[in-house]
Amino acid sequence: MAMSSTDGRPDHDDDVDPRKVRSRTRLLDAATALLESGGLDAVTIDGVTRLSHVARTTLYRHFDNVVQLRAATLERMLPPVVQVPVGGTLRERLIELVTRQADVINDAPMHLTTLAWLATAERDEAAGARVGSLRHRLIEQYRKPFDELFEAPEARALLAGRELAAVLAQLIGPIIFPRLTGIGYATRADCTRIVDDFLAATAVSGAKPAASA
Structure with a gap:
């Protein structure tokens, strides 16, 4: 079953199309670099598209707005969420x-x-x-x-x-x-x-x- 991405959109399309995987990776790489150098406010639509060389229209295929982009960037940098164990005392x-x-x-x-x-x-x-x-x-x-x-x-x-x-x-x-x-x-x-x-x-x-x- 396909899992949902941070922005709430299903990931199965990205799994099928390597170009979408690459563009999303480039966007998040750029957003991470901006976050490291300038903090959360530095992660803007203009800044990310300029640094990643990914078109704005492509960015909006992955993220509806800058809030979703920032959330995805932060969650990418944080440890994954663990699953609740089943069975046992x-x-x-x-x-x-x-x-x-x-x-x-x-x-x-x-x-x-x-x-x-x-x-x-x-x-x-x-x-x-x-x-x-x-x-x-x-x-x-x-x-x-x-x-x-x-x-x-x-x-x-x-x-x-x-x-x-x-x-x-x-x-x-x-x-x-x-x-x-x-x-x-x-x-x-x-x-x-x-x-x-x-x-x-x-x-x-x-x-x-x-x-x-």
Whole structure:
């Protein structure tokens, strides 16, 4: 089955026509270069078409507007979204999900990933709503597998009344910190310890002990 691209358009046409693959790649290469050199505001229709040598009409076959182009550029620079594991106990699924997230974080070029996140930071009042909306969209995308996992009643009990965002900081923060500081990479053993510490803490705080079994 064909997957949808960042801009919501099906990718099967691009898979059939190599010219479309090449033109989209050139557009995103140019947009990435502009983002690295000048930030998100540098990614404009004129700038991308000029640098990529791809016609404006061709660009609009891939992206309806500059917002979609910027979103596709940022998502290209960020780690891929992981899938929710199926089967196993809640503990096993949570360990597997955190490990999968660690794997994509470990494999991602950290300077580009950091740049992509910084590019969505609100910098001024005029751009705040637009850029903030883009960051919200990306955050929702990356937290989706955890939303799905914590939909189950036994998993929801682990939240112990806290927001999922706070739980994600507890689970994913220890994975990101070593990468940002250059200390090292989180292994599966590290992810297992992070999850077990989280489950132990929720049990102490009053969550159902059976949830950590």
